Amino acid sequence: MPSPGRPKIDNPKKLKIGFRVSEEEREKLDVYCEKKKLTQSQVLSEALELLYKKKP
Incomplete structure (x- = not known):
C-alpha cells in the first residue's frame, strides 16, 4: 500500500537562510514578486x- 502525502522530489530544499536588506530593497523585492507572481525564494x-x- 503506497504511503500518503506528497511524492518525494530529487532535490529537496531543506536549508533556510536569512539576510538583511534595506527598506528600499525589500519594497523592490515585494513589488517584483507581486508583479511576476513569484515567491521570494523563486x-x-x-x-x-x-x-x-x-560570472562563473
Missing part, C-alpha cells in the same frame, strides 16, 4: 542562476 533562485551564467 526570485532568489532565478537571480542566482543569472549570476552564475554571467
Whole structure:
C-alpha cells in the first residue's frame, strides 16, 4: 500500500537562510514578486542562476 502525502522530489530544499536588506530593497523585492507572481525564494533562485551564467 503506497504511503500518503506528497511524492518525494530529487532535490529537496531543506536549508533556510536569512539576510538583511534595506527598506528600499525589500519594497523592490515585494513589488517584483507581486508583479511576476513569484515567491521570494523563486526570485532568489532565478537571480542566482543569472549570476552564475554571467560570472562563473
